[in-house]
Amino acid sequence: MSAFLLIMIFVFLIMGISILLMPDLVAKTLPFGVRIPADYADNHLIKKMKAYFRIYVIFLLVIFLVLTIFSGIYEQIVILFSFIGLEYFGYYLVHKRIHFEKIRNRWYENKKEVVVAEIDTQQKKINLFLWTLPSIIFIIISIISLYFIYPLLPNSIPINFSVNGIPDSWIPKTPLNASLLIIIMATITVIFYILNIVILRSRIEIDPTMPEVSSFQANKFKILMIKSLSVMGWFLNITFLLMNFITWNVLSSNNFFMIIIPVIIAVVIVFAVSTYAGAQGSRLKYPSNGNKENEVMRDDDKYWIGGIIYFNRDDTAILVPKRFGIGWTINVGNIFAWVFIILIILLIIVSFIIMILVH
Amino acid sequence: MQMLIKIELKSEKPIYMQIYDQIVEAIASGKLDSSTVLPSARKLAVDLGINFHTVNKAYNLLRERGFLIMNRKKKFVVQKSRDEKFIENWKELEEKLIDEAMAKGMSENEILAIFQNVLKKQKKGDGL
Numbered sequence: 001m002s003a004f005l006l007i008m009i010f011v012f013l014i015m016g017i018s019i020l021l022m023p024d025l026v027a028k029t030l031p032f033g034v035r036i037p038a039d040y041a042d043n044h045l046i047k048k049m050k051a052y053f054r055i056y057v058i059f060l061l062v063i064f065l066v067l068t069i070f071s072g073i074y075e076q077i078v079i080l081f082s083f084i085g086l087e088y089f090g091y092y093l094v095h096k097r098i099h100f101e102k103i104r105n106r107w108y109e110n111k112k113e114v115v116v117a118e119i120d121t122q123q124k125k126i127n128l129f130l131w132t133l134p135s136i137i138f139i140i141i142s143i144i145s146l147y148f149i150y151p152l153l154p155n156s157i158p159i160n161f162s163v164n165g166i167p168d169s170w171i172p173k174t175p176l177n178a179s180l181l182i183i184i185m186a187t188i189t190v191i192f193y194i195l196n197i198v199i200l201r202s203r204i205e206i207d208p209t210m211p212e213v214s215s216f217q218a219n220k221f222k223i224l225m226i227k228s229l230s231v232m233g234w235f236l237n238i239t240f241l242l243m244n245f246i247t248w249n250v251l252s253s254n255n256f257f258m259i260i261i262p263v264i265i266a267v268v269i270v271f272a273v274s275t276y277a278g279a280q281g282s283r284l285k286y287p288s289n290g291n292k293e294n295e296v297m298r299d300d301d302k303y304w305i306g307g308i309i310y311f312n313r314d315d316t317a318i319l320v321p322k323r324f325g326i327g328w329t330i331n332v333g334n335i336f337a338w339v340f341i342i343l344i345i346l347l348i349i350v351s352f353i354i355m356i357l358v359h
Numbered sequence: 360m361q362m363l364i365k366i367e368l369k370s371e372k373p374i375y376m377q378i379y380d381q382i383v384e385a386i387a388s389g390k391l392d393s394s395t396v397l398p399s400a401r402k403l404a405v406d407l408g409i410n411f412h413t414v415n416k417a418y419n420l421l422r423e424r425g426f427l428i429m430n431r432k433k434k435f436v437v438q439k440s441r442d443e444k445f446i447e448n449w450k451e452l453e454e455k456l457i458d459e460a461m462a463k464g465m466s467e468n469e470i471l472a473i474f475q476n477v478l479k480k481q482k483k484g485d486g487l
Contacts, residue, residue, distance in 0.1 A: 113369055117406035119362040119391070119398060203406045211363055298368055300408075316404035316411040 003260070008068055008076050010264060012083070014271055016061035019087055021275060023050045026324060027282040029207065029297060032091065033307035033323040034098045037296040038209050040107050049094045056090045091324060095307035113298040116206040118215055126223050128196050131230035135189045138237040142182045142244050149248050150178055158247055181247065185240045192233040196226045202319040202328055205280065208295040213286045221281030225327065228273040235266035274326040362390045366407055374409060378417035383426060386439055388481045393439035397427065
């Protein structure tokens with residue numbers, strides 16, 4: 001079995017299992033991306049839809065796993081994208097069905113729609129720098145190692161490896177070429193740092209029927225996600241540190257498969273933390289003290305195109321909690337979000353151009 | 360202490376007025392202490408999922424009426440201090456209101472009960 005196939009199977013399993021668990025990881029008042037009042041959370045239709053969705057996802061997962069095992073690399077990528085597309089299609093059908101039920105039976109009639117925010121006068125801060133420090137240390141180790149190894153390097157440095165870990169493309173030895181991976185490490189670290197700042201400042205959604213609970217959950221979730229993203233950053237940097245040693249010929253390139261392991265560990269950690277906490281911390285325990293009668297979170301379905309893309313011109317937020325999933329998504333109705341998207345696209349284009357130029 | 364702001368989007372009362380009223384109430388009840396730094400207008404707008412200018416309007420009105428001041432870092436800070444000029448105006452206004460109420464047939468006890476209720480609510484600090 002090739003390394004690539006193993007990675008593909010891993011990707012399939014992580015994606016399949018997380019989507020399979022998702023209906024139970026999201027808030028009870030947001031089943032399949034439809035905002036509903038708390039008194040309808042145990043509606044029989046929602047239970048039925050959950051069951052259908054599960055069967056559908058298991059069915060897809062089995063078929064596509066089998067297809068992947070018997071396909072070549074390029075077919076596998078097509079299969080992966082078809083899997084994502086069909087998963088979304090299933091979600092969309094269930095989303096529409098529940099939305100239809102909500103409108104037809106007027107679940108929101110006679111409810112007072114409110115939004116709640118907290119004015120936090122004693123902000124629980126997390127020391128982002130401390131959580132980034134290990135990544136910085138890995139970068140420093142790379143720089144110091146390069147300083148000592150550089151004079152010993154041969155005149156060409158491998159830059160590309162085949163799937164089996166054999167170098168198949170080289171570039172001439174220059175200080176810049178030798179430190180390409182360190183530049184990538186620094187870029188990753190900066191991106192993760194910025195991402196963590198944006199997450200820290202993002203909005204938390206407070207449910208008026210249980211303000212203390214949802215505030216606790218969402219804040220704790222934020223901190224947990226920032227911590228696990230930081231840990232992911234460490235592991236990515238470890239991977240690049242090992243790759244450095246391979247390109248400098250300190251480690252043998254037969255170890256190429258080994259460097260995937262830190263990334264896999266990092267993905268498993270993020271997966272485990274999200275499953276434990278639930279979307280926006282909806283599974284975290286906190287003593288609840290009774291419901292407020294008639295108030296419900298505002299019905300914001302109309303801002304979610306296809307139950308997945310957020311478009312709200314009147315919302316100042318760039319980053320908002322995902323509708324069906326764990327984490328955050330962009331408000332495409334906000335001009336600043338487009339600046340953000342364009343910056344990322346530019347970054348990708350520029351790094352492609354640099355790669356082509358180096359070759 | 361942590362304070363919650365609750366906005367009703369379909370209410371007839373404008374959103375900026377809802378924010379204004381709740382902050383004044385929180386200052387009165389002591390939920391927001393003097394010299395508490397409020398979140399920036401942008402931050403509160405993000406948290407409420409509303410337009411930034413709406414929050415700014417509320418903050419500016421609060422500042423105009425002396426409930427907030429702007430510090431050197433351009434942050435809005437709660438200001439709770441005795442304002443003699445305001446109190447003079449308020450007394451006149453209240454006198455007029457009580458006269459009007461009594462002219463329309465309200466009794467002394469009814470008026471007193473209303474005042475006591477408002478004060479009791481503030482003491483409990485039970486905004487939400």
